[in-house]
Amino acid sequence: MMHFPSRRAVLGTASAFTLLALTACGGNVAGGAAAGNSSKYPSGPVTLTVGQAAGGSTDLIARALADGAAKTLGSPMPVVNKPGANGALATKEVAGKPADGQELVLLTASLVTITPLAVSKDEAVNLDDLDIITGLSQDDYVLVASQASGFKSFKDVTGAGRNVTFGTTGVGTGSQLAQTVLFKQANVQGTDVPFDSGKPALTAVLGNQVELATIQLGEAMAQIQAGKVTPLLVFSEERNSFLPDVPSAKEAGYDVPVAQYRAVAAPKGTPQDVKDKLAAAFKDTFKTDAYQEFNKKNLLTPKEISGEEVATQWKDYAAKYKSLVEKYGISLGGNK
Amino acid sequence: MDFLNPVLNGFSVVLEPMNLLYCLIGVVIGMLIGVLPGLGPAATIAILLPLTYSVEPVTAIIMLAGIFYGAQYGGTITSVLLRLPGEASSVVTVFDGYQMARQGKAGTALGLAAIGSFIGGTAAIIGLTFLAPVVAGFALDFGPAEYSALALLGILLVATISGGSKAKALIAAAVGLLLATVGRDVFTGESRFTFGSLQLADGIDFVPIAMGLFGLGEILYNLEERHRAAKAPSKVSNVWPSKSDLKYASGAISRGSVLGFFLGILPGGGATIASMASYAMEKKRAKQPERFGKGAPEGVAGPETANNAAATSSFIPLLTLGIPANATMALMFGALLIQGVTPGPQLVEQNPDLFWGVVNSMYIGNILLLIMSLPLVGIFVRILRVRAAILAPITALITLLGAYTINNSMFDVTLVVFFGVLGYLMKKFGFEPGPLVLAFVLGELLESSLRRSLLVFGGDPTGFFTRPISATLLLVFLLVAVLPGVRSMITKRKGTTAAAESAGNGTNQNIKEKV
Numbered sequence: 075m076m077h078f079p080s081r082r083a084v085l086g087t088a089s090a091f092t093l094l095a096l097t098a099c100g101g102n103v104a105g106g107a108a109a110g111n112s113s114k115y116p117s118g119p120v121t122l123t124v125g126q127a128a129g130g131s132t133d134l135i136a137r138a139l140a141d142g143a144a145k146t147l148g149s150p151m152p153v154v155n156k157p158g159a160n161g162a163l164a165t166k167e168v169a170g171k172p173a174d175g176q177e178l179v180l181l182t183a184s185l186v187t188i189t190p191l192a193v194s195k196d197e198a199v200n201l202d203d204l205d206i207i208t209g210l211s212q213d214d215y216v217l218v219a220s221q222a223s224g225f226k227s228f229k230d231v232t233g234a235g236r237n238v239t240f241g242t243t244g245v246g247t248g249s250q251l252a253q254t255v256l257f258k259q260a261n262v263q264g265t266d267v268p269f270d271s272g273k274p275a276l277t278a279v280l281g282n283q284v285e286l287a288t289i290q291l292g293e294a295m296a297q298i299q300a301g302k303v304t305p306l307l308v309f310s311e312e313r314n315s316f317l318p319d320v321p322s323a324k325e326a327g328y329d330v331p332v333a334q335y336r337a338v339a340a341p342k343g344t345p346q347d348v349k350d351k352l353a354a355a356f357k358d359t360f361k362t363d364a365y366q367e368f369n370k371k372n373l374l375t376p377k378e379i380s381g382e383e384v385a386t387q388w389k390d391y392a393a394k395y396k397s398l399v400e401k402y403g404i405s406l407g408g409n410k
Numbered sequence: 411m412d413f414l415n416p417v418l419n420g421f422s423v424v425l426e427p428m429n430l431l432y433c434l435i436g437v438v439i440g441m442l443i444g445v446l447p448g449l450g451p452a453a454t455i456a457i458l459l460p461l462t463y464s465v466e467p468v469t470a471i472i473m474l475a476g477i478f479y480g481a482q483y484g485g486t487i488t489s490v491l492l493r494l495p496g497e498a499s500s501v502v503t504v505f506d507g508y509q510m511a512r513q514g515k516a517g518t519a520l521g522l523a524a525i526g527s528f529i530g531g532t533a534a535i536i537g538l539t540f541l542a543p544v545v546a547g548f549a550l551d552f553g554p555a556e557y558s559a560l561a562l563l564g565i566l567l568v569a570t571i572s573g574g575s576k577a578k579a580l581i582a583a584a585v586g587l588l589l590a591t592v593g594r595d596v597f598t599g600e601s602r603f604t605f606g607s608l609q610l611a612d613g614i615d616f617v618p619i620a621m622g623l624f625g626l627g628e629i630l631y632n633l634e635e636r637h638r639a640a641k642a643p644s645k646v647s648n649v650w651p652s653k654s655d656l657k658y659a660s661g662a663i664s665r666g667s668v669l670g671f672f673l674g675i676l677p678g679g680g681a682t683i684a685s686m687a688s689y690a691m692e693k694k695r696a697k698q699p700e701r702f703g704k705g706a707p708e709g710v711a712g713p714e715t716a717n718n719a720a721a722t723s724s725f726i727p728l729l730t731l732g733i734p735a736n737a738t739m740a741l742m743f744g745a746l747l748i749q750g751v752t753p754g755p756q757l758v759e760q761n762p763d764l765f766w767g768v769v770n771s772m773y774i775g776n777i778l779l780l781i782m783s784l785p786l787v788g789i790f791v792r793i794l795r796v797r798a799a800i801l802a803p804i805t806a807l808i809t810l811l812g813a814y815t816i817n818n819s820m821f822d823v824t825l826v827v828f829f830g831v832l833g834y835l836m837k838k839f840g841f842e843p844g845p846l847v848l849a850f851v852l853g854e855l856l857e858s859s860l861r862r863s864l865l866v867f868g869g870d871p872t873g874f875f876t877r878p879i880s881a882t883l884l885l886v887f888l889l890v891a892v893l894p895g896v897r898s899m900i901t902k903r904k905g906t907t908a909a910a911e912s913a914g915n916g917t918n919q920n921i922k923e924k925v
Contacts, residue, residue, distance in 0.1 A: 131749035154818055158613035159594070166608065192599035197611060238864055245599040267554075267865045268597055270858070283553035283866060344764060406599060 088313040119150045125161025138368040142359030169203040173341040175348035183335035186390040192246030194407040204339040206381035211374040218303040223285035237263040243277035243289035249288040252332040258402040436476020444484020451481040456625040460812030463697045486523040489747035502689040506709030523714035524783040530715035531776045533667040534722035545730040546758040553645040554862035559883035560855035570727035586849030615690020618825035625809045627833020660707035670719030673688040680736035684720035685713035728886040730788045737844035
């Protein structure tokens with residue numbers, strides 16, 4: 075019997091193969107050009123690496139930003155997702171790339187300010203390895219209560235006089251830090267129940283498995299508007315414009331300013347004129363209707379400050395969180 | 411009307427040309443790999459996972475589901491014509507199907523299998539349509555406690571029900587549990603088994619494990635078997651069964667539908683178990699059991715109906731609870747996660763289009779398969795002529811490229827190679843990779859849910875029994891764990907009376923060992 079592959083099978087597999095090869099190329103086409111003459115910047119596509127999976131809020135921000143900036147820069151800005159270790163993997167990788175402005179990373183503040191409190195030193199990211207180009211936006215945390223808990227305001231929680239259970243979005247996240255510090259300051263006994271992310275924590279509140287949880291506003295808003303969970307506090311320094319009736323923790327008398335901030339960074343030592351060019355391109359993007367609409371839709375408060383300001387503010391927050399945690403004897407790996 | 415609206419919307423999702431096309435692609439691929447012995451649906455889905463990355467979630471899952479149930483149709487063809495089961499779930503079809511072919515009734519056997527598969531599949535989809543929303547109605551009652559009980563039950567069933575050696579299944583499951591602990595402890599932030607590597611900080615991703623064990627491992631293992639000569643297939647004519655054949659088969663088909671549906675829902679169950687159980691049941695019920703093995707039509711119709719019903723109903727635990735019932739469903743789980751969709755109780759409510767789109771695509775897919783498998787059988791048989799030496803390197807290359815594209819990570823490719831070699835060695839030494847993968851998925855769920863519920867209960871384990879759903883599940887767990895022991899004790903005491911029964915069980919055992 076003859077053993078010839080049918081032409082169709084070979085064609086089929088070959089086309090599948092080609093498709094895959096194309097998929098592989100689509101994501102990462104960073105120009106191989108070395109640092110060279112910065113006046114010719116950009117010398118090819120500018121890759122924006124995201125340390126979170128595609129589809130998450132950080133990824134969406136990166137894509138909205140890259141869309142706008144690519145037009146001003148006049149070269150494509152592909153977004154590449156390299157999830158792992160809360161974004162530490164992607165950040166460390168970009169920090170090690172040549173400082174020519176062709177490789178950027180979308181940085182989340184918690185990675186620099188909060189995660190180091192929970193993980194070992196060599197897993198943490200150091201801000202000094204990066205040049206921050208610009209700040210982006212602020213994503214607020216909101217404390218919500220389940221219906222069965224009966225809590226209508228944070229006063230109800232402090233007055234309950236019993237142990238409350240609260241869900242967090244994971245160890246070493248702003249959600250955990252905000253709640254543990256808040257409850258220490260308010261003298262509330264609480265049990266910290268970590269979930270993998272915001273969604274399961276919210277589901278646990280909806281199903282009355284935990285009484286409270288702190289999650290990002292964008293994730294909680296639909297259920298807040300449906301009246302299925304009650305917002306008690308926001309952790310921003312001022313009230314959030316999307317939830318004007320909910321007091322901030324500061325107003326309620328607690329010193330626990332926690333939010334998720336995001337910024338764009340390049341490897342340390344990127345030439346000043348390259349940084350200026352990038353910052354200008356991002357500034358143009360911030361002005362576009364599409365980007366502003368994106369922020370509004372995702373309940374993000376713009377915080378488009380300069381790279382230097384970002385570095386100072388984040389370092390201040392890191393120091394503040396460290397002293398808060400030490401003051402109240404909190405260990406973020408609290409269930410050891 | 412409230413219930414029907416999302417169901418009808420689901421149909422409009424399926425009827426979008428793109429989704430119809432992918433449904434067709436899925437069932438054709440499923441049929442093809444069903445015909446190819448060795449390359450199973452799990453391996454195919456593992457290999458094609460990255461390809462689905464760029465299409466809409468609902469489209470991707472429609473295609474992958476099509477591969478799964480399509481393979482159940484295709485697997486029959488080689489069982490009947492060549493005495494070479496294309497799929498594990500068609501092993502028992504060989505006994506009577508091949509005999510029928512030798513008697514010149516190959517067409518009848520294939521026709522019965524196709525009709526049975528269609529009825530079984532469709533019955534199971536109808537069951538799925540009505541049962542899934544009921545289960546999902548309990549969505550918010552499923553907290554950490556319920557998930558721990560469910561995961562515990564799942565792991566036990568995986569280890570006890572799966573075919574082959576129980577001890578080996580347990581060992582594989584234990585390795586899966588161990589692998590599940592790698593990475594940053596989500597409760598303390600402590601790193602476990604990461605050896606200081608940031609790549610492992612989030613644990614090992616499910617997809618490279620599945621692609622390695624099922625994809626690369628299968629390819630390597632099959633290369634060894636390539637010299638097995640293919641026989642000339644019997645001639646196929648007259649696929650429409652006669653009246654007397656239908657009379658024998660109709661009872662088997664209806665029993666197979668029900669049996670398959672329920673066995674498919676069970677964690678650890680699925681198409682293979684269902685087909686065996688149905689064969690055993692038909693043989694036990696038959697007035698002349700000696701006809702079995704000599705070309706009894708119900709010996710083909712029953713198992714083929716049951717494996718399709720089970721393939722469909724095993725979507726229920728995945729889509730409603732987020733618990734994969736078998737290895738292929740574990741891959742579907744991975745596919746959904748890649749798409750950013752978390753399968754679970756919230757799915758029906760939050761993603762009705764996806765849920766009903768996928769469910770309703772199965773009606774269409776089954777019709778397509780019925781059309782394809784009756785007149786087009788001859789064409790699919792030709793596929794058997796593709797040599798492994800050509801197929802294997804291409805599929806291996808696609809697997810590795812695909813592994814890279816998911817996270818743009820070379821580390822993932824290394825993982826796939828590592829698990830590919832592991833999968834090859836496991837197969838060679840008689841270990842099924844299924845229990846490992848399932849224990850890996852369920853182990854993560856078990857650990858985090860257990861610790862979470864103990865936190866909620868304030869460290870009091872009796873809390874599990876104060877919640878109705880978790881208490882029931884734990885009771886079932888105890889029953890499943892204790893019952894086999896009790897049964898064997900009773901059998902021992904009865905002594906002689908059990909002899910007849912053990913003879914019946916004996917054939918069952920024989921079948922299992924062949925898988």
